[in-house]
Amino acid sequence: MDNNLTMDKLVALCKSRGFVFPGSEIYGGFANTWDFGPVGVELKNNIKRAWWKRFVQEDPLTYGVDAAILMNPTVWEASGHVASFGDPKMDCKKCKQRFRADTLVENHSKGLVSAEAMTNEELMQYIEKHHICCPHCGGFDWTPIRKFNPMFVTSRGTLEDEADKVYLRPETCQGEYVNFLNVQRTARAKVPFAIAQIGKSFRNEITPGNFLFRTIEFEQMELQMFCHENDSMNFYSNYKERALKFAEDLGLSADHLRFHDHDKLAHYAKAACDIQYLFPIGWQELNGIHHRGTWDLSRHQQYSGKSMLYLDPFTNEKFLPNVIEYSIGADRLTLAILCQAYQEEKLENGETRVVMHFHPAIAPYKVAILPLQKNLSDKAKEVYSLLSKEFMCDYDEAGSIGKRYRRQDEIGTPFAVTIDFDTLDDQTVTIRDRDSMEQIRLKIDDLIQYISSKIKFN
Ligand code: ATP
Numbered sequence: 001m002d003n004n005l006t007m008d009k010l011v012a013l014c015k016s017r018g019f020v021f022p023g024s025e026i027y028g029g030f031a032n033t034w035d036f037g038p039v040g041v042e043l044k045n046n047i048k049r050a051w052w053k054r055f056v057q058e059d060p061l062t063y064g065v066d067a068a069i070l071m072n073p074t075v076w077e078a079s080g081h082v083a084s085f086g087d088p089k090m091d092c093k094k095c096k097q098r099f100r101a102d103t104l105v106e107n108h109s110k111g112l113v114s115a116e117a118m119t120n121e122e123l124m125q126y127i128e129k130h131h132i133c134c135p136h137c138g139g140f141d142w143t144p145i146r147k148f149n150p151m152f153v154t155s156r157g158t159l160e161d162e163a164d165k166v167y168l169r170p171e172t173c174q175g176e177y178v179n180f181l182n183v184q185r186t187a188r189a190k191v192p193f194a195i196a197q198i199g200k201s202f203r204n205e206i207t208p209g210n211f212l213f214r215t216i217e218f219e220q221m222e223l224q225m226f227c228h229e230n231d232s233m234n235f236y237s238n239y240k241e242r243a244l245k246f247a248e249d250l251g252l253s254a255d256h257l258r259f260h261d262h263d264k265l266a267h268y269a270k271a272a273c274d275i276q277y278l279f280p281i282g283w284q285e286l287n288g289i290h291h292r293g294t295w296d297l298s299r300h301q302q303y304s305g306k307s308m309l310y311l312d313p314f315t316n317e318k319f320l321p322n323v324i325e326y327s328i329g330a331d332r333l334t335l336a337i338l339c340q341a342y343q344e345e346k347l348e349n350g351e352t353r354v355v356m357h358f359h360p361a362i363a364p365y366k367v368a369i370l371p372l373q374k375n376l377s378d379k380a381k382e383v384y385s386l387l388s389k390e391f392m393c394d395y396d397e398a399g400s401i402g403k404r405y406r407r408q409d410e411i412g413t414p415f416a417v418t419i420d421f422d423t424l425d426d427q428t429v430t431i432r433d434r435d436s437m438e439q440i441r442l443k444i445d446d447l448i449q450y451i452s453s454k455i456k457f458n
Contacts (some may be wrong), residue, residue: 001256002343005280010338011211013354017411019043019338019364020212032208032215034331039411042364042392044219044334047250048198050362050457051221051328054246055196062194062223063187067175069200075174076151076167078303079296086147088120089206094139100206101127101145108132111276111283114262117269120145150204152216168202173325175199176224177296180308191310191321192231196223198330210281212335219330226297226310226321235324236271236291243275243287243326249458250333251359252277252340257286268295270322277336286336287328294320337362341412356412357435361457366391367415367447368408372401380419383429383444387417390448391455409434415451 014020019040023033036044056064076082088101101123102115108130115123124145126132133140152168169175176195183195198221208214225235240259247257255278262272271291276283297308297320309318341356360366367387371380377397384395394413396404401418408416418430423444431450432439442450 001253001278001280001340004344005339005342007211007280010280010342013342013410014040014211014338017407019411032205033217034212034215039364040334043337043358043362043412044330046362046364047334047337048219048221048330050250051246051330052196052198053457054249055221055223055242055326059194061192061225062196063183063189065175065179065183065195065197066199067172067179067197069169070156070166071169071174071178073166074303075178075300078299079174080299081149081151081167081170086149087206088123088145089148090145091143092134092137092139093141093143095134095137097134097136098206099135103207104132104135107135107282111260111285114260114264114272114274116272117262117264117266120147148206150206152202152204169200170203171201171327172197172199172220172222173224173296173327176222177300177323178304180226180297180300181306184310191312192225192227192235194223194225196221198222210279212331213279213281213284215331218332220327221330221333222325222327224296225324225326227324228312228319229294229322232270232291232322232324236289239289239324239326240273240275243289243328247275247277247286247333247336249359250337250362251357252336256340258283260285268293279336279339286332287326290325290327292323292325294322296323297321353406353409355409355434358412358414359457360414360455363412363414363455364392365394365408365411365413366455367417367451368394368396368404368413370395370401370404370416370418371397372418372420376419376421376423379423383417383419383447386444387447387451391451405432414455417447 017039018037021035021037022029023035024030056062089098090101091098105113105115105123105126151170154166155164156166157164175197183189201220202217205214205216208216227235248254258276260274260276265272270293273289274285275287277286301308310321311318341358343355343357345353345355347353369380369384371377374397384393387393414434416432423429427444428441430439431442
């Protein structure tokens with residue numbers, strides 16, 4: 001990550017280069033919603049694919065699902081969201097701004113205190129003891145803390161009364177719990193096994209902001225490992241390591257990542273940990289790994305009346321599986337990767353180039369095809385049609401070659417193929433490496449193999 005990077009700089013680059021646009025922009029926008037553009041959608045899809053490959057495709061114990069966003073409202077009673085889920089909000093009496101008390105505490109402690117499981121009284125005590133002032137006006141005149149339920153409510157049918165109330169899911173994991181029996185039966189899955197999904201969640205956040213970090217609509221990549229209590233701590237440690245390795249393999253640097261074990265736990269939880277990333281706004285949660293005990297299955301058993309007990313075919317033991325959850329926001333991870341990739345580099349000629357050093361496997365476009373002059377476009381389009389069968393390619397014939405390279409650097413394209421007049425004679429092209437800026441000459445016939453060998457994600 002570049003030391004000069006600010007969130008404003010990143011937002012500007014994302015907007016100008018087609019990564020991310022403000023939501024509903026032509027109507028003046030819609031606060032804290034963002035639209036992924038042609039470049040950003042490729043990046044985010046590649047990140048989601050990499051997650052699925054690592055945690056579903058390559059893991060024989062994990063099965064995928066894609067559950068409905070709108071669920072039977074009783075699900076949210078069972079999960080505790082209707083009765084007790086709520087963010088602790090407080091208002092500054094001076095400037096009338098609203099804040100989350102737990103976020104104030106976490107930011108004040110630079111991410112070292114986990115405030116998630118603190119009671120309102122504990123939060124208030126901490127805020128008073130450390131004299132945490134309003135981040136907006138600097139005042140110290142708080143209202144009492146109140147719970148605010150961040151679930152978005154809508155209604156089905158034609159009558160908008162209580163009976164028709166439906167919720168937009170605030171987390172994807174309930175879709176995994178409610179399919180525990182279905183997956184077990186149809187996949188003939190034996191405990192331990194996990195269910196994973198990637199999908200949208202919605203939260204009416206009190207303090208959204210910081211670009212993609214906290215939005216009101218976002219995608220989660222979550223998995224729930226159902227296991228015997230005796231194996232649960234092993235799985236918990238194992239997912240902590242795997243989650244960290246995944247983040248590093250995607251290109252997040254080790255010195256920008258750290259574990260943050262929670263000292264205060266929810267009453268049902270046996271252990272909990274975040275992996276934090278050093279964003280330009282400081283250390284913040286990137287993902288969570290939680291040992292949730294038997295809480296989720298026991299609640300669904302109680303509210304649905306369906307037995308969630310598992311009969312072990314080898315030991316004949318009947319038990320309620322424990323759950324280890326690994327949950328990461330696809331948008332938040334995309335933001336971390338954008339921050340990490342950004343680099344301003346001084347060139348020998350005194351100019352500065354901005355480069356997005358994405359791992360080639362997740363780069364939006366793998367290769368750009370650039371005819372040196374417009375009258376070489378027929379040959380260049382031939383090369384485009386060959387390469388685009390294998391890779392996401394960009395094509396650009398407008399402007400000087402230097403400007404076109406800069407543009408590709410800014411969207412993080414690892415390779416640029418230039419078509420020149422020699423290409424017409426000897427069927428060779430120049431291929432330029434984004435990071436080293438070195439250029440070599442290759443036969444068109446060798447391009448696919450060359451590029452494929454360089455963009456692997458293990
Ligand atoms: P926070 O304390 O930041 O609100 P959380 O602990 O409630 O987050 P979880 O419910 O554990 O978060 O969600 C799992 C992951 O989903 C988070 O680690 C984060 O990556 C992502 N996530 C949660 N809320 C948001 C949001 N509003 N916008 C973007 N990503 C989010």
